[in-house]
Amino acid sequence: MNHKNSARLLTFLLALLVSFFGYPQPIIDLTDTPELTAGEYTRYLQENNDEKLTLAQAIAAFNSSEVRLGKHQSISLGISVAPVWLKTRLLNSTTNDENYRISVETPWLDVIEAWIVYQGRVIQQVSGGDAVAFEQRPMQYRYFAFEAELPKGESQLYLRVESVGPMAIPLRIATTELAVKRDxxxxxxxxxxxxxxxxxxxxxxxxxxxxxxxxxxxxxxxxxxxxxxxxxxxxxxxxxxxxxxxxxxxxxxxxxxxxxxxxxxxxxxxxxxxxxxxxxxxxxxxxxxxxxxxxxxxxxxxxxxxxxxxxxxxxxxxxxxxxxxxxxxxxxxxxxxxxxxxxxxxxxxxxxxxxxxxxxxxxxxxxxxxxxxxxxxxxxxxxxxxxxxxxxxxxxxxxxxxxEKTARLDSLTGLNNRRGFAHAAQPIWFQEIRNGRDVSVVLIDIDHFKRINDGFGHSKGDEVLKAVAAVLKRGARRSDIIARWGGEEFLILLPETSEAQATQHAERLRQQIEKIELTSPGGAIKFTASFGVCGTIDGMFSKTKLRDDDLETIINVADEALYQVKASGRNQVKAATQQHVRQSRSKVKV
Incomplete structure (x- = not known):
């Protein structure tokens, strides 16, 4: 008989045995497998809801051919099902008794009863589950667990599980040492x-x-x-x-x-x-x-x-x-x-x-x-x-x-508004005066701006404002703070700049503004601007004598100087006088 015919005969005989006796329940050799979830080694059956089986009746039922063998690591049967019995064969092939932890790692199962049977007699019986008081459980643990000393040879573990909740039964068997490591x-x-x-x-x-x-x-x-x-x-x-x-x-x-x-x-x-x-x-x-x-x-x-x-x-x-x-x-x-x-x-x-x-x-x-x-x-x-x-x-x-940035900017010119100026200028002001450095301001007013609006329209007036803003931006250093102060007025804070230097800068800006020419249907638009300057000089506004509240004073002094320019013909740059300083400081005090 060749090998192929032998294999066919063996397959036929195995099939014949299975048809008569069913699949034999596998046994867990705990020496070779000291830790596992035993669903695939476990046979199980369910009670009729009206009749609770005794251990003897369950053992008899397991000897029939009506029980099922688990197909996965854990046995899951659904919600609110009849109580279930489980049987697992355990083999201790060593020469000594060994300690194992047996657990069902589902905390919500209501009643779990366990028996270990060795050579036809019960050697250990425990009860636990969610329905058992914590101190009465075999182990005061978050799920059902107990420790058993398995004798040499084969033992059978029987479990009865009853629960209204989901019947998920992950039966875990491991040596005590491995169980602790797993925890x-x-x-x-x-x-x-x-x-x-x-x-x-x-x-x-x-x-x-x-x-x-x-x-x-x-x-x-x-x-x-x-x-x-x-x-x-x-x-x-x-x-x-x-x-x-x-x-x-x-x-x-x-x-x-x-x-x-x-x-x-x-x-x-x-x-x-x-x-x-x-x-x-x-x-x-x-x-x-x-x-x-x-x-x-x-x-x-x-x-x-x-x-x-x-x-x-x-x-x-x-x-x-x-x-x-x-x-x-x-x-x-x-x-x-x-x-x-x-x-x-x-x-x-x-x-x-x-x-x-x-x-x-x-x-x-x-x-x-x-x-x-x-x-x-x-x-x-x-x-x-x-x-x-x-x-x-x-x-x-x-x-x-x-x-916040938008709230601090003038939407027409893109310069700071008054709020933006205060936000940007205050830190620089405090830094300059505390380090004893020069600082100046320049206040600018477009001459006869109302005439431009009345004669050429407000849109052309807006173009004039933007053209002036562009000149101020081009002439500014990175440290300078420029703002649209109001209507047709602009303000520049010049750090590390004395009043004399600020006056020279203002004159350059005045000349550039004077050269601007805008076109319109009504003819060319030319305009000028007036400048008031105030900054650190020898005298009352010495850079070593500036106070924290002098920024408002300096702006007021520059405004006084600007007023003098307007009164004397416009299109000029005028620096503050000591009289302006004294008048403005007295106004601030009042």
């Missing part, structure tokens, strides 16, 4: 993910109280709500705060904490993307979801219908993920700046949430990866959304700075 690693992972989200939440909460924009506050509530919800369904919150609040308390706590982050998250997305402006129907639908589904969950709580409330909670979770994507798509369609990144992070987070939710509900395999995907997805989304909010904050700050 430490898991704590670091959760601490890292929670740390990111809490830090971002607190930062944006501070921003909310600073800028009073609702999206920052809603984002903070969204993250804080999710962290608290995650702490709840991973059993950590229940362990710290509510360990003895009775059966089903954690189930209710978990689903109502879903409401907090889901509602805050959806309203945050509405505000961030401003959907009310361009997608009012979707915006209203989002509001309705945040009202109707939570109201149904409250009704379920009032009438103690946990299954109904659980269904609505998972519906809210799914709707939340779908609406996030729809909001992002609408924003992208209407070319909202934040839409693209929002859509990327929301699709990623929604995918992770749906996978985790489906794993808990029993639709996809439940394991370490699928269970923790929701935290990973939310952390990724939190970072992306924080980046979007930071962009918005920077944009708002830039808009604010632009508005």
């Amino acid at each position: 430490i690693s898991s704590s670091y992972q959760y601490g890292f993910l929670y740390g990111i989200m809490v830090a971002l939440a607190l930062y944006n909460l501070i921003l909310f109280f600073s800028v009073r924009l609702p999206e920052y506050g809603l984002y903070a509530l969204y993250l804080i709500g999710f962290v608290i919800n995650s702490l709840s369904y991973t059993g950590q919150l229940h362990t710290w705060i509510t360990p003895d609040f009775g059966p089903y308390f954690q189930d209710w706590l978990d689903i109502f904490l879903m409401i907090t982050y889901s509602i805050a998250g959806l309203h945050f997305a509405r505000k961030l993307l401003q959907t009310k402006q361009y997608a009012p129907i979707l915006d209203r639908a989002t509001i309705v979801v945040t009202l109707v589904i939570p109201a149904g969950m409250v009704i379920g709580f009032i009438f103690n219908q946990l299954t109904f409330a659980l269904f609505l909670a998972f519906l809210l979770n799914t709707t939340f993920a779908v609406l996030f994507i729809l909001l992002g798509l609408q924003a992208l369609k209407h070319r909202i700046a934040a839409a693209r990144l929002f859509l990327i992070c929301s699709v990623t987070a929604a995918t992770c949430i749906c996978i985790s939710t489906a794993a808990v509900a029993g639709f996809v395999p439940y394991n370490d990866v699928t269970f923790k995907l929701i935290e990973v997805g939310m952390a990724f989304e939190a970072i992306c959304l924080a980046f979007l909010l930071a962009q918005r904050f920077r944009s708002a700050e830039a808009d604010k700075q632009m508005a």
